[in-house]
Amino acid sequence: MQLIAIDWIILGVYFVFVLGIGYALRRYMRTSTDYFLSGRSIPAWVAGLAFLSANLGAQEVIGMAASGAKYGMATSHFYWIGAIPAMVFLGVFMMPFYYGSRARSVPEYLKLRFDEKTRGLNAISFAAMTIFSSGISMYAMALLTNLLLGWSFGFSIWICAGVVLLYILFGGLTSAIYNEVLQFFLIVFGFAPLVFVGLQRVGGWDGLHAALQEVATSRGFADGAWTQTWSITGDAAANPMGLEWFGIAMGLGFVLSFGYWCTDFLVVQRAMAANSMSAARRTPLIAAVPKMLFPFLVIVPGMIAIALTQHADTSGFALPPKADGSLNYDLAMPMLLVHYFPHGLLGLGITALFASFMSGMAGNVSAFNTVWTYDIYQAYLRSGASDRHYLNMGRIATVVGVCLSVAAAYVANRFNNIMDMLQLLFAFVNAPLFATFLLGMFWKRATGHGAFFGLLAGSLAAALHHGLTLPRGATVGVKGGWLTVLDSYPSEMAQNFWTAIYAFSACLVLTIAISLLTKPRDEKSLVGLVYALTPREVSQEAAWYTRPAPLGCAVLAAMILLNILFW
Amino acid sequence: MGLDVRLPIGLMFSIMGILLSGYGMLAARTEHASLNVTWGLAMLAVGALMLWLSRRSRR
Numbered sequence: 082m083q084l085i086a087i088d089w090i091i092l093g094v095y096f097v098f099v100l101g102i103g104y105a106l107r108r109y110m111r112t113s114t115d116y117f118l119s120g121r122s123i124p125a126w127v128a129g130l131a132f133l134s135a136n137l138g139a140q141e142v143i144g145m146a147a148s149g150a151k152y153g154m155a156t157s158h159f160y161w162i163g164a165i166p167a168m169v170f171l172g173v174f175m176m177p178f179y180y181g182s183r184a185r186s187v188p189e190y191l192k193l194r195f196d197e198k199t200r201g202l203n204a205i206s207f208a209a210m211t212i213f214s215s216g217i218s219m220y221a222m223a224l225l226t227n228l229l230l231g232w233s234f235g236f237s238i239w240i241c242a243g244v245v246l247l248y249i250l251f252g253g254l255t256s257a258i259y260n261e262v263l264q265f266f267l268i269v270f271g272f273a274p275l276v277f278v279g280l281q282r283v284g285g286w287d288g289l290h291a292a293l294q295e296v297a298t299s300r301g302f303a304d305g306a307w308t309q310t311w312s313i314t315g316d317a318a319a320n321p322m323g324l325e326w327f328g329i330a331m332g333l334g335f336v337l338s339f340g341y342w343c344t345d346f347l348v349v350q351r352a353m354a355a356n357s358m359s360a361a362r363r364t365p366l367i368a369a370v371p372k373m374l375f376p377f378l379v380i381v382p383g384m385i386a387i388a389l390t391q392h393a394d395t396s397g398f399a400l401p402p403k404a405d406g407s408l409n410y411d412l413a414m415p416m417l418l419v420h421y422f423p424h425g426l427l428g429l430g431i432t433a434l435f436a437s438f439m440s441g442m443a444g445n446v447s448a449f450n451t452v453w454t455y456d457i458y459q460a461y462l463r464s465g466a467s468d469r470h471y472l473n474m475g476r477i478a479t480v481v482g483v484c485l486s487v488a489a490a491y492v493a494n495r496f497n498n499i500m501d502m503l504q505l506l507f508a509f510v511n512a513p514l515f516a517t518f519l520l521g522m523f524w525k526r527a528t529g530h531g532a533f534f535g536l537l538a539g540s541l542a543a544a545l546h547h548g549l550t551l552p553r554g555a556t557v558g559v560k561g562g563w564l565t566v567l568d569s570y571p572s573e574m575a576q577n578f579w580t581a582i583y584a585f586s587a588c589l590v591l592t593i594a595i596s597l598l599t600k601p602r603d604e605k606s607l608v609g610l611v612y613a614l615t616p617r618e619v620s621q622e623a624a625w626y627t628r629p630a631p632l633g634c635a636v637l638a639a640m641i642l643l644n645i646l647f648w
Numbered sequence: 649m650g651l652d653v654r655l656p657i658g659l660m661f662s663i664m665g666i667l668l669s670g671y672g673m674l675a676a677r678t679e680h681a682s683l684n685v686t687w688g689l690a691m692l693a694v695g696a697l698m699l700w701l702s703r704r705s706r707r
Contacts, residue, residue: 087671091664098660105651127653259653266657270694274687425671425684429664 082229082419088428095432096244098263099439103248103256113471116253117451118185118354123255125360127262129367132351134261137268138441139434140218142379143225146414149376149383150390150400152321153293153307154647155314156383157376162334164372165640167342168365169633174612175343176352176629178522180361182609185353187346188456194521194610196529197460202536204456206510207346208449212482213503215445216489220500222438223490229415230431238490241435245443246483249450250476254354257447261351264436265371271433272378275414278421279385282396289381292388299391307384310647323553323572332578336585340515347448362629369636373643379414386413442486450478501559505547512581513539513588520592525604525611531596539588546583552576652705658698665692 084092110116123131148156184190188207192200219238226237248256283289293307300306306313306320313320314329342348342365352364386400390408393399398420400408418430454475459466493500517536520527551562552573561576570576608614625631669688 087667087675091667094660094663094667098656102651102653102656105656109650259651259656262653263657263660266661266694270661270687270691274683278683423672423684425668425675426687429668429687 082231082427084230084428084431085424087425088431091425091428092432092435095267095436099244099248099260102259102263103251106252106256106259109255110251110253110472113454113468113475114185115255116472116475117454118350119253119255119258121354122356123258123351123354123360125355125363126367127258128351128355128360128364130265130371131258131261132348132364133368133372134265134268134440135257135347135351135444136441137265137437138218138444139222139225139438141441142268142272142434142437143221143411143414145376145379146383146386147410147412149380150387150408150410150413151383153297153384153387154376154380155306155310155320155322156380157310157643157647158329158333160372160376160380161310161640161644162330163338164342165369165636166334167338168369168372169636170339171343171349171352172362172365172369173629173633175518175522176362176365177358177615178610178612179349179353180355180358181615185455186451187344187349188452190610191517191521191532192456192460194607195517195527195532199517199529199533199536200456200460202533203514204452204460206507208452208457210507210510211347211445211449211452212485213489213500213507215442215486217493217500217504218438218441219486219490220493222434223494225411225415225434228412229419234494237435238487241439241442242483242487245439245446246480249443249446249479253475254350254447254451257443258351258354260443261440264440267436268433268440269371269378271429271436272382272414274426275382275417275421275430276378276385279382279389279417282398282421283385283388289385289388292391293384296387296391307387308647310644312648317571317575322574323570324575324578328575328578328582332582336512336515336581337578339519340511340513340581340585344514344518346452347444350448350451359627359629363627363632366629366632366636370639373636373640382417383410383413386417445486446479446482449482450475453478453482498559505559508577508580509540509543509547509584512543512584516585516588516592520589520596521611523612524593524596525607525613526596526601527592528596528599528601530599531592531594534595535588535592538591539584542587543580543584546580547576550576550579652702654698654702654705658695658700658702661691661695661698663695665689665695 114120145156179190182190182193184193188200188204191203223234223238226232227234248260280286280289283292290308294304297304297306302321303313303319311326314324314326317323317325352361355361355364389396389398390400400412403409418427422430454471458474459471513536516539517532521532547561548564549567550570551557551566552560552570557563604614665688668691669685672682672684672688
């Protein structure tokens, strides 16, 4: 597929605006707080949309459409139970400590609440992970543009990396946040016509339903396997994900989702930049509203793609097979774009892909430069320098961070299995995190030694569990079973969820045990950091929808309603 | 921060909306070209709304 002039012009307009925003903001970057925390001046709705958008990388958009094709509507578990409760919990219960402690980053909160070594562990693994994940998603993006548009591997990488570098270099976090909001609207407007055109092609919602029933039965599943979310999870063998409801609710809905949304600085940073405590608490709640509706934007196209493929002879659309004979689900979204959009709209769709890719990358880069500067450079390499020095360090970290991610993308292209191993390693490090934060914020007796060794034990438990189990049909190695195979799971996803459950439990138990054996912290030094010792803030706002708790309840009720509708 | 984010978003959506709908009206009528017009106008409307909101808040 070749882009024509109108497509390029639309893409060009987008590039001009993202760079323009960065350039217009450069004169507001006077202190390191301006650069890394937007001077804590962002209104709630802007922070909320950025909170959502930073997580919405291209991998997310393409991957969720792929899962929509592969697993159907049940993919929404990643958006509903796997995100909303955690976002509400962050806004209602955890934000008061992140924002109220005046910590400048998530690792810094760990330093205030626990000790230096816990912060160091978290900061270093987080910094490495952000570089790595932006490299991986750049690699995925480059493969895609190569396949679809015939661009060389380096072209889309260098264009995107260069633009992201420039706008963050100029405008810091504010620039990342403003562009994330712009990218959010662009992603919505770029992909929405796809749902419209696609539904037209499959004969509306009813036609989609009918075609998906055929998809399900032809693969040996019950009628509703592609259109329902919970009713198919009584037995792991009854749904294409190979998951039962307990694994979904505990593994995804509790451990993994809370671990990501409540502790990952990439998203929490957006809320920390909000202009008041109330705005910071509302940030994840505002983000939750569009988040709930995103399945219709990113998962439904995947479902449309598989439905069209089922009737390839009449629809003229079919997902291409991969080398091993299985369908190449990752192409669901991009192939629909290329297949059904006329020129003009195609440019907009490609722009939306770039926007999602860049918002994800900018999120990683702006979180990286902050953690590097505050939690690694200032903490261990050079403390006590002037604020200007750290501001400059942040700019250098931005350049270095972008260059390292580009390098990671090239490594991913060359040595795919190294990346798989790294991804696994980070999964082990992340799995137990939420237990540490939960105990830190809600149990005043938890100590630094407890937290640190609890985290290590959790990661070790994750590695052990992974080394002893194997998903059905996989070969021993990076997929698991590298110690010996004691147990097997119906799917890789089931194995991941259970790895997380074991890691969380090990960290929880060990942190409690070691804390009880070590000397407690002086209670006075924990004020503002722990729930029981922090005076409750009385909300000043009059309208219910501006207060976190009622807003959180409304969001949860809507989420439950969606689950019932697609039960 | 001194810049209202609705201003650049409004401008960009207006420009893209005009480009899309303009192209849709002028270019050869292919099967889905009318979608360009409809969607371009929708983007223009959103862009105008954003510009109006940012103008209103500045007063």
